[in-house]
Amino acid sequence: MFKKMFIAAALLAAAVSQAGAQEKAPFALDWKFEGPAAPYLIAIDKGYFGDEGLAVEISEGKGSLDAIPKVATGAFPFGLADINSLMRFLDQNPGAPVTAIMMIYDKPPFAVVGRKDMGIETPKDLEGKVLGAPPPDGAWAQFPIFAAENDLDMSKITVEPVGFPTREPMLAEGKVAAVTGYSFTSTLNVMRLGVPMEDQTVLLMSDYGVSLYGNAILVNTDYAAENPELVKGFVKAVAMGWKDAIADPAAAVKPLMSRNPAADEALETERLSLSIRDNVLTDWVKENGFGGIDADRMAKSIEQTKSVYEFVNEPDAALYFDSSYLPEEPFMLQ
Structure with a gap:
């Protein structure tokens, strides 16, 4: 009897120790808890982040530029924001410790x-x-x-x-x-x-001629340098959340409704489905995997940005996207 109690106590202590070992990782969303936010909430509720040693808390955003300074200042290690706006931010704030590490909207909305x-x-x-x-x-x-x-x-x-x-x-x-x-x-x-x-x-x-990427996962580069395995785990959990959302959008919005009970469940399911169809699961992603970018297309997007924005410093794609935290074997969403 004593032995069984000892084993139970040891298991409980191990579980508490493991939970306590999780790294807090605030994540700055681009917008409100609407359909496209569901994959990240799935990753929390199903334990995908937890399995990677991360205790992720998601904060709503106020627009697709909102997360950039939050991540750059270190207030949030992770964020979701428009990569094209990131280019301009880094041009105006050279050396700021922020970059994109995972493309979410291969085709921007x-x-x-x-x-x-x-x-x-x-x-x-x-x-x-x-x-x-x-x-x-x-x-x-x-x-x-x-x-x-x-x-x-x-x-x-x-x-x-x-x-x-x-x-x-x-x-x-x-x-x-x-x-x-x-x-x-x-x-x-x-x-x-x-x-x-x-x-x-x-x-x-x-x-209508705009050859740009859309929103991407951002990371504070100082944080990433100190916690490379946690960053790799973060993008893995995000991919798993999106894979679940694609498999069953209706089920995917359930975690969303618990955070935003005033939302229209049918409407948010439709919103998530539209983002999957038009922005996430593109032909390129189906063939090449989720999260990465095409170097030639990125170069073209920089040139297009240069046509309407005068860079103070010479643009460098390596400053805007770091693929080193993505796996060698790409994430396939289906």
Whole structure:
């Protein structure tokens, strides 16, 4: 009897010791607890992060640029943010300890969402109209490239700075003719506010000449240098979360609903499904695996950024993406 109690106590002590050994790793999300956040919550609830020695706590974000300074200052070791905005941040803050290590949106969701009844059908239709754009929005950050690729006269477009909470309501109320945003965010939010999908025009920037990547996992490089195995474990857990989400999007949003009970479960399932279809599980990812980038395409995206942004320092892809924390055998999501 005593022996059994001793063994039980030893096992309990080992479990407590193992839990205590987990490294706290705050993760700065790009946006709210909506459909595309589900894979990271799955990784927490199913213990994928825990299995890698990480105690991950996820914080909501305020836009796809929001996480960059959080990670650069070391307040968060990990974040999710737009890699194109990261390029500009590092140009303006040379030597900042932050880089991308895992591509999430192989095809970015940057979009202009407009109303057909207000005359928005093509990019040119934006001229003479009011465009609502939140200043911290990743899609707005790339709008100059979209404008240049489609020969838009910016002097003919009235840009109305709007807040994220008011962006879709203003479009639904007809106060602006179009907004910049993520395709899976703005379209569904506007639909929920009474504008059917068939009455919306969705101009995906990637369909109109914008050859960029989207959001990526960021890491504080000082943290990564000290904890390389934990960083490798983090990206592994993220990949497992996305794989589960792809296998069953409806089940994937359950952890989301427990954090955001006011969310519409069906809507968030649709939002997650759209992000998987259009942004994550692309043809390139199906063939080459999840998380990496193509060097030639990255070079092209830098050149495209140079066409609308004057780099102070010579751009260097090695500063923006470090693939060394990804496995030699790529993550396959199906």
